[in-house]
Amino acid sequence: MIPGMDAEIAYLFRHALLRDAAYQLQLPGDRARLHGIAFEVIEAGSGGRPPEPPPLDATEERAFQPHAADPVAHELAEHARLADRPEEPGGRLKSRLLYLRRAAEVAERRFRLEAAQGCWRELAGIAEGTVRAEALRRAGTAAAMRGRPVEAEPLLRESSLLFRGHGKRKLECRALGNLASVFWQTGRLKESEGAHEEALATARAAGDRRAEGVTLGNLATVFQETGRIEQAERTLDEALALDRESRNRQAEGVVLINLGGIYLHTGRIELAERTHETGLAIFREIGDRRAEGEALGGLATIYRVTGRLEEAERHYGLAISIHREVGNRIFEGVALGNLAIVCLDAGRPVEAEAMHERALGIHREVGNRRSEAISLGNLAVVYEQRGRMSEAEVAHKKALAIHRETGNSRFEATTLGNLAILYHRTARLERAEKDFERALSILRELSDRQFRAVFLWRYALLSLERGRVAEARRDWRRAATFLLEMRNSGEHRTAVSEMQAACKRAGVLPFDE
Known part of the structure; x- marks a missing residue:
């Protein structure tokens, strides 16, 4: 026995070595036959072969149908690969394609995005034409969702070019939209807008109203990010109508959450909260956990802005828990950063700093x-x-x-x-x-009334210090009105307290008298 090693561990170690040695002693043809036998036994013991799924490159997405073989799908795909014999190359290709696809789809459903990406990449390596293009797209999407934009981009570029080469306009639109999202994720807003515009033109040329609605919703986020707020809101309204027309509940929920963000920044607080709650209800209704986590984070931000810090902290915590469950590193970082702001507002600066550092690390990790x-x-x-x-x-x-x-x-x-x-x-x-x-x-x-109010009252105190009393009073009162309209009671209390101290120093009457 190996000195210092437990007898059971030593047995397992020797057994593994002997098994590997016995395997390597087999001739290649015999090894392939053994894998073929293993494939047949495992498949038969797992409910037999699953029904043939719809084509991977179908333009209409179909719901995944579970099967008893799903837990061993990747194992079956590997046995199918190793069962190929030199005299009959590719004899098990159909089985391998079937089980690789099932393994990838199961991994997606269980939020094991790295495994899903690997399975789709492997499938793309043995598939041809538009099936290869769709496998590349799914691999790229998995990479983007797990915060790997550098890995996602070349996969999505190749996918969109393959679809274009085969004249698959609807599928090309999907790949272009995914690529545009990667550009947005990495801060390349001009490229993101260009890719979304190209996807939109493709969707309209193909008469795909569903894809048009999704693309318009995504394009609106670029408009919002680059300061075109009115255009963003109009585009989201247009997208919402198309999503409802095509009964695309998931896209409808996304648009509602994005509209809620615009309502928040433009001071329509009650409408923002109602819209977020409606979007969240849709995600829970359709079982979209990833989107549910993102919506909870948006609702938490409304609670934070309106001074409901306990509710904000609780909802950010729920959001972070879901982000970790589904492997959403991008929004885990965002929610951690927002939770850090709550910690600071609640008087916990040491905790806030540590949390911001963690969030910053995630943002850099995912690009x-x-x-x-x-x-x-x-x-x-x-x-x-x-x-x-x-x-x-x-x-x-x-x-x-x-x-x-x-x-x-x-x-x-x-x-x-x-x-x-x-x-x-x-x-x-x-x-x-x-x-x-x-x-x-x-x-x-x-x-943007939200941040304008925050900086306007502070600018008013600077004006007071520089001797412009009438201007300072006017600006402070305007900012205070904005804060009350937006129910930002915490910021309003701070504005009143600091104004009263500044007026006392300047020897003038308080601005709220």
């Missing part, structure tokens, strides 16, 4: 440049509150550079506003005024 910049900016706010002004300024400037690189106008404005606050606190009043004015100008263009 999410947009969220990386947002987390850097939020981390800078924590540094500032903890008195680390130099670190805060560096982090804000890094965030600002990425926002400008990725075309994220809204968060460019918020970062400028946060820099202005920092400059004000460090007595650099001219720089503070310049950045406040630029931030407020962008937010006005975006019709």
Whole structure:
């Protein structure tokens, strides 16, 4: 016996070695026959061969039909591969294609995205034509969903080109839409918009109203991200009508959540909350756990903005739990960052900093440049509150550079506003005024009442300090009205407290009298 090794472990070790040696001693043809026997025995013991599924490259998606062989589908695919004999190459190809597909689909349903990606890649390696193209698309989609955009992009590019070459316009549209989402994920908004526009033209040329609705909904997110808020809302309304016409409940839910985001940023808080709740109900109705997690995060943000911190923390926690369950690393990072903001608002800055660092690590891991910049900016706010002004300024400037690189106008404005606050606190009043004015100008263009109110009352206090009392009173009152309309009671309390202290220092009556 091997010294220091448990007898049972030693037996298992020797058994594995002997089994491997016995296997290697078999001639290739005999090994293939053994795998063929294993395939037949396992298949027979697992309910027999599953019914032939609809073609993988069918334009209409069909619901997956489970089978008793699903738990051993990948094992059966591997036995089919190894059962091929030199004198009869490809004899088990049909079986291998069947079970690789089932293994990939089962892995998708169980949120084992890395396994799904591997199975689709393997299937693409042995398939031809549009079946290969669809397998590549599914592999690329799995890679994107698990936060691997660098792996996803070449798969989706090849898939869309193959579909185009075979004249499969509807399937090409699907692949282009997936590719556009990867561009969005990596902060390449111009490329994302171009790919979505191409997908939209393809869907319309093919007369595919369902795909047109989905594509319009995705294109609207680019419009929103680049500051075209009215165009985004109009496009989402158009997408919603098409989704309802084609009875696409999943896409309808996504559009409702995105509309809720626009309503929130433009100050229509009650409508935002109702719309989010409707979208969440749809995802629960159709059993879409991934989308349910994302919707819970959106609802939590509404609770945070309106000062309901306990509800916000609870809903972010639920969202994070689902993101981890389904392997959604991208939105796990987003929700962690948002939960960190709640921690800071609740007076737990040490916890907030650690959580922002974790979120930042996830964003960098998955290549999410947009969220990386947002987390850097939020981390800078924590540094500032903890008195680390130099670190805060560096982090804000890094965030600002990425926002400008990725075309994220809204968060460019918020970062400028946060820099202005920092400059004000460090007595650099001219720089503070310049950045406040630029931030407020962008937010006005975006019709963003949420952040405009936050920075407007702070700008009012800077105006007061610089002797512009009437202007300061006007701007502060306008901001306070916005905050009350948006039910942002926490921010309103802060605005009142800081205004009263500033007015006392300046020797003027408080602005709320």
